[in-house]
Amino acid sequence: MTPPMTPAAVCAASRRAAPVRPAKSGPYRIVARKGDPDFGDDQSVRPVHVGHVVVGGERPVVIAGPCSVETRAQTIAVARAVKAAGADMLRGGAYKPRTSPYDFQGLGRAGLEILAEARAETGLPIVTEVMDPRLVEEACRYADLLQIGARSMQNFPLLREVGRCGKPILLKRHWAATLAEWLCAAEYVAAEGNLDVILCERGIRTFSQGEYNRNTLDLNVIPAVRRETFLPVIVDPSHGTGVAELVPSASGAAIGAGAHGLLIEVIEEDGDPAKALSDGRQAIRPSALAEIVRRARLTASHQTERTGR
Numbered sequence: 562m563t564p565p566m567t568p569a570a571v572c573a574a575s576r577r578a579a580p581v582r583p584a585k586s587g588p589y590r591i592v593a594r595k596g597d598p599d600f601g602d603d604q605s606v607r608p609v610h611v612g613h614v615v616v617g618g619e620r621p622v623v624i625a626g627p628c629s630v631e632t633r634a635q636t637i638a639v640a641r642a643v644k645a646a647g648a649d650m651l652r653g654g655a656y657k658p659r660t661s662p663y664d665f666q667g668l669g670r671a672g673l674e675i676l677a678e679a680r681a682e683t684g685l686p687i688v689t690e691v692m693d694p695r696l697v698e699e700a701c702r703y704a705d706l707l708q709i710g711a712r713s714m715q716n717f718p719l720l721r722e723v724g725r726c727g728k729p730i731l732l733k734r735h736w737a738a739t740l741a742e743w744l745c746a747a748e749y750v751a752a753e754g755n756l757d758v759i760l761c762e763r764g765i766r767t768f769s770q771g772e773y774n775r776n777t778l779d780l781n782v783i784p785a786v787r788r789e790t791f792l793p794v795i796v797d798p799s800h801g802t803g804v805a806e807l808v809p810s811a812s813g814a815a816i817g818a819g820a821h822g823l824l825i826e827v828i829e830e831d832g833d834p835a836k837a838l839s840d841g842r843q844a845i846r847p848s849a850l851a852e853i854v855r856r857a858r859l860t861a862s863h864q865t866e867r868t869g870r
């Protein structure tokens with residue numbers, strides 16, 4: 562029988578078995594690409610798995626659905642339509658961050674129930690926003706991917722809470738956040754042990770507002786994000802433009818800029834955008850979505866051919 566190891570020998574053996582990784586530094590040290598032994602030198606991405614969907618792989622991921630869950634019939638109809646158009650996941654807000662407290666605030670728990678039904682019906686994983694740290698547990702019971710909205714990007718207790726919840730996170734950029742502030746927000750989630758963070762650019766606020774758009778889609782940030790971090794990044798051309806007619810070109814540009822996917826707001830094919838309870842002006846129809854999906858996949862496959870990744 563071999564004699565038991567001394568404590569010093571145990572320490573030495575474990576040092577040999579698990580080489581100490583060089584410590585990274587800086588304000589967002591966990592999510593930083595720089596100095597990372599696995600993702601340090603090139604454009605490699607750490608994919609995030611949401612159910613059977615992989616975000617950050619070769620194929621761009623399309624998340625689509627209504628801004629708000631309004632009714633069961635509306636949500637199921639849109640869910641079926643976005644699936645037929647080729648979307649990979651269904652989005653829909655049950656708790657809505659509205660500028661005015663008198664605007665439609667979402668259906669709450671009833672909205673989550675409807676989303677779960679839409680998932681059962683279509684097989685699409687569901688994405689929904691959580692705003693209140695006290696409701697993270699509830700959101701986790703229903704959603705496959707939890708959205709942190711632009712307004713909540715620096716709600717630090719919320720970021721810590723979702724960092725502990727065990728579900729992947731979609732972290733939207735605030736319209737006035739620098740890249741470093743956005744990555745620090747991701748770091749809050751990562752620091753709690755959750756590295757499954759997908760970043761989402763959704764437009765920033767500039768002088769150009771209201772004339773032909775609602776926000777300015779900052780596509781310059783996409784290569785910058787990819788340089789700074791190994792987290793996947795997607796683009797929301799719906800909030801990023803605020804105008805339905807601009808969504809197709811913004812989507813194409815986003816994929817061309819290197820985004821790993823799109824988040825798009827959709828209404829029923831025969832729906833009236835003016836009657837939507839939120840964001841009707843930027844909602845596109847499923848037929849337009851199908852064309853966006855087709856082009857996105859084509860562009861991405863050409864990019865893969867060209868770059869070999």
Ligand code: PEP
Nearest residue numbers: 628710711712733763800
């Ligand atoms: C949304 O996705 O419906 C939403 C409210 O987005 P944002 O937080 O980017 O405004």
Ligand code: MN
Nearest residue numbers: 628826839840
């Ligand atoms: Mn919206």
